[in-house]
Amino acid sequence: MTSQVIHARLQAAAVAAPARPAIVDGERSISYGELDDRSDELARLLVGLGVQPGDRVGLHLEKSIEALTGIYAILKAGAAYVPLDSDAPPMRLGYIARNCELRCLLSAGDKAVEWGPLCDAGAPLETIVVLDEVLAEAASRDRAAAPAGVRVVSEPAAVESPAGSAPRAEAGADDVAYILYTSGSTGEPKGVTLTHRNALAFVDWAVERFAVGPQDRLSSHAPLHFDLSIFDLYAAVTAGATLVLVPAQASVFPSQLARFIAESQISVWYSVPSILTMLALRGGLAETSLPHLRTVLFAGEVFPTKHLRRLMGLLPGAAFVNLYGPTETNVCTYYEVPSPAEDRDDAIPIGRAIDGVDAFAVTDEGALAEPGEVGELHVGGPTVMRGYWGDGERSERALVPDPRGGEGAVYRTGDLVVEDPAGDFLFLGRRDSQVKSRGYRIELGEIERALEAHEAVVECAVVAIPDDLVTNRIKAFVAVREPVEGSELARFCAQRVPRYMVPESFALQDALPKTSTGKIDRRRLAGAAQPEPEEAR
Amino acid sequence: MRTEDILRAFIVDELGFAGAARDLTDDLELIEAKVLDSLGIFQLVTYIEEECGIEVRDEELLPANFSTIASLAAFVDSKRAA
Numbered sequence: 072m073t074s075q076v077i078h079a080r081l082q083a084a085a086v087a088a089p090a091r092p093a094i095v096d097g098e099r100s101i102s103y104g105e106l107d108d109r110s111d112e113l114a115r116l117l118v119g120l121g122v123q124p125g126d127r128v129g130l131h132l133e134k135s136i137e138a139l140t141g142i143y144a145i146l147k148a149g150a151a152y153v154p155l156d157s158d159a160p161p162m163r164l165g166y167i168a169r170n171c172e173l174r175c176l177l178s179a180g181d182k183a184v185e186w187g188p189l190c191d192a193g194a195p196l197e198t199i200v201v202l203d204e205v206l207a208e209a210a211s212r213d214r215a216a217a218p219a220g221v222r223v224v225s226e227p228a229a230v231e232s233p234a235g236s237a238p239r240a241e242a243g244a245d246d247v248a249y250i251l252y253t254s255g256s257t258g259e260p261k262g263v264t265l266t267h268r269n270a271l272a273f274v275d276w277a278v279e280r281f282a283v284g285p286q287d288r289l290s291s292h293a294p295l296h297f298d299l300s301i302f303d304l305y306a307a308v309t310a311g312a313t314l315v316l317v318p319a320q321a322s323v324f325p326s327q328l329a330r331f332i333a334e335s336q337i338s339v340w341y342s343v344p345s346i347l348t349m350l351a352l353r354g355g356l357a358e359t360s361l362p363h364l365r366t367v368l369f370a371g372e373v374f375p376t377k378h379l380r381r382l383m384g385l386l387p388g389a390a391f392v393n394l395y396g397p398t399e400t401n402v403c404t405y406y407e408v409p410s411p412a413e414d415r416d417d418a419i420p421i422g423r424a425i426d427g428v429d430a431f432a433v434t435d436e437g438a439l440a441e442p443g444e445v446g447e448l449h450v451g452g453p454t455v456m457r458g459y460w461g462d463g464e465r466s467e468r469a470l471v472p473d474p475r476g477g478e479g480a481v482y483r484t485g486d487l488v489v490e491d492p493a494g495d496f497l498f499l500g501r502r503d504s505q506v507k508s509r510g511y512r513i514e515l516g517e518i519e520r521a522l523e524a525h526e527a528v529v530e531c532a533v534v535a536i537p538d539d540l541v542t543n544r545i546k547a548f549v550a551v552r553e554p555v556e557g558s559e560l561a562r563f564c565a566q567r568v569p570r571y572m573v574p575e576s577f578a579l580q581d582a583l584p585k586t587s588t589g590k591i592d593r594r595r596l597a598g599a600a601q602p603e604p605e606e607a608r
Numbered sequence: 609m610r611t612e613d614i615l616r617a618f619i620v621d622e623l624g625f626a627g628a629a630r631d632l633t634d635d636l637e638l639i640e641a642k643v644l645d646s647l648g649i650f651q652l653v654t655y656i657e658e659e660c661g662i663e664v665r666d667e668e669l670l671p672a673n674f675s676t677i678a679s680l681a682a683f684v685d686s687k688r689a690a
Contacts, residue, residue: 320639322646323639323646323649323671324646324649324669324671324674325666326667326670327670345647346646349646349650353650353669355666509647540647541647557621558629561624561625562626562628564626565626570624570626573624576622
């Protein structure tokens with residue numbers, strides 16, 4: 072039987088093909104054998120530093136060979152990893168660190184300037200392990216970088232730690248492997264807590280369904296704090312394939328990205344649709360541009376059908392698959408887009424449940440929705456999260472008893488769906504004020520809570536304006552008691568929420584329009600914010 | 609208005625630049641400083657095509673033309689002159 076802990080997949084790949092490249096990171100690469108050895112060493116160091124099974128360890132460095140070595144080391148030490156968005160403000164990261172009690176952090180020397188603010192924001196750090204050699208020297212030269220009471224350890228010290236057998240794999244399939252923080256409507260992010268089994272139930276299905284093999288080269292485009300990374304990392308390691316890290320710089324300019332995909336010989340690509348839309352519109356692609364690319368997976372938001380069709384026309388040799396699932400459920404449904412694409416513009420379905428997962432819609436009355444009837448999608452099975460870290464109440468609201476009377480809890484997605492005659496689910500919208508932008512999940516309420524903390528703000532409403540490229544643009548309407556610049560509010564927001572949640576524009580006014588019941592009239596504001604109809608490119 | 613100022617105004621007003629307009633100098637490395645990401649570039653291209661009446665070809669969408677406000681303005685002005 073295949074092992075149900077993530078790091079055992081690395082050990083298996085290292086035994087099967089130690090010399091095969093596991094990760095390509097720019098000019099550098101690392102083999103499976105080396106990745107296994109180095110993460111063993113680092114795991115021993117972590118255990119020596121007091122990391123216990125069940126602990127949470129933060130990852131605070133750019134996606135790199137070092138970061139991925141760190142992930143496997145944390146898992147081998149029996150702990151769970153918590154990827155921190157390096158672009159998020161210290162205040163938010165401080166909350167996350169307090170929420171899941173991060174005492175140990177894996178970081179890099181160039182992040183040293185951020186350690187102080189992180190500790191000032193309340194992160195209960197005791198140890199920071201610096202994973203890059205060059206900068207570790209700088210860090211040891213300049214101990215001033217270490218916040219008071221925090222010990223900074225350079226990874227090269229791992230070499231001096233007593234070598235020995237691999238650290239004992241303490242973790243079991245139902246232990247927590249990682250926590251991913253997503254936007255929360257109350258103003259604080261929530262920690263989606265997932266086990267080894269949760270991840271691998273999806274990964275194993277995907278490896279089989281998409282026939283991922285050792286010859287494949289998978290893209291790693293999404294950041295580690297984004298759940299698309301779960302497929303990238305663990306489908307690659309399970310199949311013994313090579314993972315190609317896509318540098319942030321390469322994906323900024325579409326034609327450069329196309330060249331990167333071609334030169335890296337990527338065969339399986341996975342990202343949010345907006346990147347693929349840019350590739351379709353501005354990538355300079357011709358039908359023969361990407362001969363190695365055989366499978367294009369996308370998730371996180373709706374792919375506008377006209378752009379999808381254009382990309383499929385430019386990449387006739389590739390299969391396209393829409394994957395769906397909130398972070399709480401991993402990927403839980405999929406839809407293989409028929410080729411050639413039909414000439415229609417309505418949204419493609421999110422499809423049907425992956426093997427072993429149960430996806431069904433429940434009406435407002437609590438009955439199972441019939442095909443054609445609108446309901447809220449519920450998901451049960453091995454991919455569903457354990458809960459929100461440290462928030463039993465919210466977990467109980469999200470993970471409910473099976474309304475059909477079945478065993479085990481099911482996750483209420485908040486997504487409204489309808490089943491089409493072919494048996495595929497269509498996504499219709501949200502029950503609440505959660506929106507997507509660039510594939511990121513955003514609770515508009517979290518942005519409003521952040522803005523309300525500004526002394527000039529009387530009240531505010533943040534609205535999402537539908538957009539063809541990024542799904543939604545975020546605009547803020549703010550009633551102020553004293554003059555304030557929009558850029559000042561943007562700066563204030565950026566200290567509290569990640570960049571992708573900072574509104575693009577701020578409309579300042581004396582008061583916000585109200586409905587007859589005295590609530591802010593969001594519908595009217597959203598209507599007022601609609602741009603003039605434009606010629607579609 | 610100088611092309612530089614038109615571009616600066618767009619970045620501040622429409623791309624959610626979270627700093628003061630004066631920090632957005634002509635020589636600031638827009639991508640390194642994370643002022644522009646892939647989608648920001650995309651919006652910017654659409655804007656300059658409409659606003660400045662030029663067409664940006666796929667192969668012109670490169671760091672050399674888009675790294676700073678100065679390089680962007682030079683690119684736009686040269687396209688206009690052509």
